Amino acid sequence: MSTLDDHSKEIPEDTAGGATAAQSPEEKIKKQDNGPGGPIILFFILGLFASLIVGWIIFPKLLYSQKKQPIDFNHAFHVAEVENGCESCHFFRKDGTFSGAPKLEQCIDCHEEIQGVDPDEIKFVEEYVSKGREVPWLIYSKQPDCVFFSHAAHIKGADMECVACHGHIGESESLKVYEENRITGYSRDIWGKSIGGFKKNTWDRMKMDDCADCHQKNYAIIEKTGVKTPTKRFVDHMIEVVSPGSSISGKGTSVQTERDACFVCHK
Amino acid sequence: MKHNKAQKFGMVIDLDKCTGCGSCMVACMSENNVPFRKDESDKFLSITWMRVYRLTNGKPFPNTDICYLPRPCMQCAGQHEGHSPCVSVCPAIATDYSTETGIVSQIYTRCFGCRYCMASCPYHARYFNWWDPIWPDGMEKYLSPNVSPRMRGVVEKCSFCFHRYQLAKEKAFMEGRRNIEENEYQTACTQACPAGAVTFGDLNNPDHAVYNLVKPDHKHSGRPTNPHAFRLLERLGTNPKVYYLSSRKWVRQVGDNYLKNEAKVKKPVHHG
Numbered sequence: 001m002s003t004l005d006d007h008s009k010e011i012p013e014d015t016a017g018g019a020t021a022a023q024s025p026e027e028k029i030k031k032q033d034n035g036p037g038g039p040i041i042l043f044f045i046l047g048l049f050a051s052l053i054v055g056w057i058i059f060p061k062l063l064y065s066q067k068k069q070p071i072d073f074n075h076a077f078h079v080a081e082v083e084n085g086c087e088s089c090h091f092f093r094k095d096g097t098f099s100g101a102p103k104l105e106q107c108i109d110c111h112e113e114i115q116g117v118d119p120d121e122i123k124f125v126e127e128y129v130s131k132g133r134e135v136p137w138l139i140y141s142k143q144p145d146c147v148f149f150s151h152a153a154h155i156k157g158a159d160m161e162c163v164a165c166h167g168h169i170g171e172s173e174s175l176k177v178y179e180e181n182r183i184t185g186y187s188r189d190i191w192g193k194s195i196g197g198f199k200k201n202t203w204d205r206m207k208m209d210d211c212a213d214c215h216q217k218n219y220a221i222i223e224k225t226g227v228k229t230p231t232k233r234f235v236d237h238m239i240e241v242v243s244p245g246s247s248i249s250g251k252g253t254s255v256q257t258e259r260d261a262c263f264v265c266h267k
Numbered sequence: 268m269k270h271n272k273a274q275k276f277g278m279v280i281d282l283d284k285c286t287g288c289g290s291c292m293v294a295c296m297s298e299n300n301v302p303f304r305k306d307e308s309d310k311f312l313s314i315t316w317m318r319v320y321r322l323t324n325g326k327p328f329p330n331t332d333i334c335y336l337p338r339p340c341m342q343c344a345g346q347h348e349g350h351s352p353c354v355s356v357c358p359a360i361a362t363d364y365s366t367e368t369g370i371v372s373q374i375y376t377r378c379f380g381c382r383y384c385m386a387s388c389p390y391h392a393r394y395f396n397w398w399d400p401i402w403p404d405g406m407e408k409y410l411s412p413n414v415s416p417r418m419r420g421v422v423e424k425c426s427f428c429f430h431r432y433q434l435a436k437e438k439a440f441m442e443g444r445r446n447i448e449e450n451e452y453q454t455a456c457t458q459a460c461p462a463g464a465v466t467f468g469d470l471n472n473p474d475h476a477v478y479n480l481v482k483p484d485h486k487h488s489g490r491p492t493n494p495h496a497f498r499l500l501e502r503l504g505t506n507p508k509v510y511y512l513s514s515r516k517w518v519r520q521v522g523d524n525y526l527k528n529e530a531k532v533k534k535p536v537h538h539g
Contacts, residue, residue: 095434096441146376146415148433152440253367255349256357261365263372267415267430 060195064179064188070135071128072120075172086162086170098151101137104128138178140189141166141206148267165210167203208265215260275344275369276427277470277508278454279480279496280337282518284464287335291317294459295339297409298428300416302400314394316340316425317456324517334518337465339456340392340425341499341507342371352505353384353393361422369470369508370427380420389500390507393424427467428454449475470508481510497522 082088089102107129114125128135143149154160162170179188191197192205199205202213252259295301295317307313322334343351349364351371357363361378364371385393399419402410410416413430417423435451449468457467468475481491495512497519513519 092441094441096437096439097434144376146374148413148430150433150437150440152437156443157440253365255354255364255366256360257363261363261367261372262360262374262377263363263365263368263370263426263429266372266374266376267413267433 056195063182065182067138067178067180069138069175069178071124072174074174075170077173079170090162092152092156096150096152096156101139104132104134138180138187140169140176140178140187142187143190143206144186146266148265164202165206167201211265273366273369273471275470275508276432276452276468277342277369277477277481277510278339278427278457279466279477279510279512281464281466282334282336282511282513283515284462285319285335285337285460286462287319287321288461289319290459290461291337291456291465292319294455295425298411298414298455299426300400300410300414301423302396302398302402302417304398304401312397314396314423316392316394316423318391322518322521324521332515332517334513334515334521336511336518337456338390338392338499339454339509340371340427341390341505341509342369342427343505343507344369345506346504352387352389356383356387358383368427368429368432370429370432371424372429373422373424373426375415375417375421375423378421380422382422384422388424389503389505393422395422396420431455477510480512495519500524 078089079085089106091099093099107124111121111125111129114122124135127133150157154165155162180186181188181191190206192199192207194204197205199210202210252261253264254261292315296303296315299316301314301316303313317337317339320336320338322336324330324332326332343353344364345351345355348366348369351364353362354364354371358381359377359379361375362371362373362384380395382395385395396417396419400416411430413434431454432447432452435447438451439445439447449472452467454465454467457465466476466480468477470477470481472478481493481496483489484492491510493512495514496510497513498507498510499522501507502523511518511522
């Protein structure tokens with residue numbers, strides 16, 4: 001520690017000395033360096049805090065507009081009522097495509113007439129069911145147009161749970177506020193609640209990186225060895241020549257990246 | 268998907284059957300949301316993933332002969348799999364070769380429009396979007412939701428209707444299968460061709476029609492046993508997955524650049 005301190009003391013002295021030697025007529029500079037150091041550091045620290053507050057609190061507030069869903073929905077209540085869990089309303093069509101948010105057609109089975117005293121249900125029946133209008137739900141997980149996501153591949157093919165990506169929305173009693181990114185127009189759930197991009201659970205974000213989190217695990221061999229360098233490529237090639245097929249298991253279908261080809265999820 | 272054996276989707280186009288009607292071009296444009304402009308008279312600027320060319324034998328009247336040649340993306344595999352001309356030059360990994368399907372992909376959101384791939388493609392199969400697409404009023408509603416429309420400044424090309432493969436896979440997952448049937452994945456041009464000139468399928472699968480049309484002769488480094496089969500510019504070594512069939516010799520020769528005195532050479536050139 002002491003040596004470190006010595007060094008830190010020495011360096012400014014050297015630079016200050018050099019500066020005066022080079023610019024001997026302007027001795028004011030030297031005076032400024034020695035004089036109001038405390039206020040400058042304080043100013044710097046205050047500035048740092050101010051920018052942190054702007055960046056971490058004010059900017060996200062400005063970035064996202066808050067939108068309310070047209071009517072509130074109690075997932076927990078409905079999941080208890082239906083037999084088949086999420087798939088009762090968010091179902092697969094016969095051709096493997098996913099229905100997404102239910103249409104009036106599905107709700108109407110039960111909600112042809114007002115069932116209870118809930119003001120949201122009354123609003124739903126009066127404004128949408130009786131008028132035959134679809135509810136303009138704001139979709140939290142809506143992805144850009146260039147993304148192809150196959151629910152069938154994940155739920156049927158890989159036996160994944162809805163929770164893995166969507167979180168415990170099925171246990172929620174009311175719909176949360178839809179926060180729309182004013183620049184991109186996407187929901188905040190895509191970037192994630194944390195503006196710094198940190199996440200604890202698999203469902204905290206829905207960016208491409210989050211898809212990659214799982215998809216890279218499938219190619220553990222590549223993951224372990226990290227980035228493809230020319231040497232690495234050569235070694236892989238030699239392994240491939242000596243025993244063909246042995247390294248394939250760790251490879252994706254993409255020739256460029258040796259992971260999953262972009263075309264798997266893009267369209 | 269490591270469980271799947273590698274597929275190699277390819278197309279066989281019978282030029283004896285092609286009438287040059289252009290149904291494939293129309294079907295392709297509407298299937299893939301291909302943009303067009305008010306004035307399409309300058310064909311160098313129009314985007315046609317599938318384009319029908321007219322070939323002539325260049326002889327005067329009584330002997331003149333015409334052949335129409337539809338040209339999708341050739342989905343070149345290159346000398347070793349994936350060394351397609353365009354894939355090897357792309358600096359953005361916007362175009363890629365999938366060993367699962369053998370299809371050369373184009374990711375529009377990754378492409379930044381340097382157009383190296385266009386320069387490297389010997390088939391002129393790649394097109395650049397000089398303008399943002401402008402759809403006539405109300406036409407957005409007729410766009411296919413399965414294909415994302417392109418923006419200005421990116422390159423696009425035929426994808427062998429890859430979205431149809433994605434949908435076929437989805438159906439297969441739904442039914443607990445891993446592999447898709449031949450009829451589940453067909454391109455729009457194949458289905459639109461009224462003459463049945465276009466055949467599409469997996470060149471690796473002996474059950475598929477394309478395999479039997481251009482059955483590889485392993486004694487001759489995989490060249491089709493069918494003597495009428497040829498590929499465009501084969502001698503460049505691009506190893507395309509689109510085969511053409513023609514009973515006319517001059518058509519087969521137009522398919523590649525032969526020197527005048529070379530035309531007598533009968534021996535076909537071998538390429539894997």
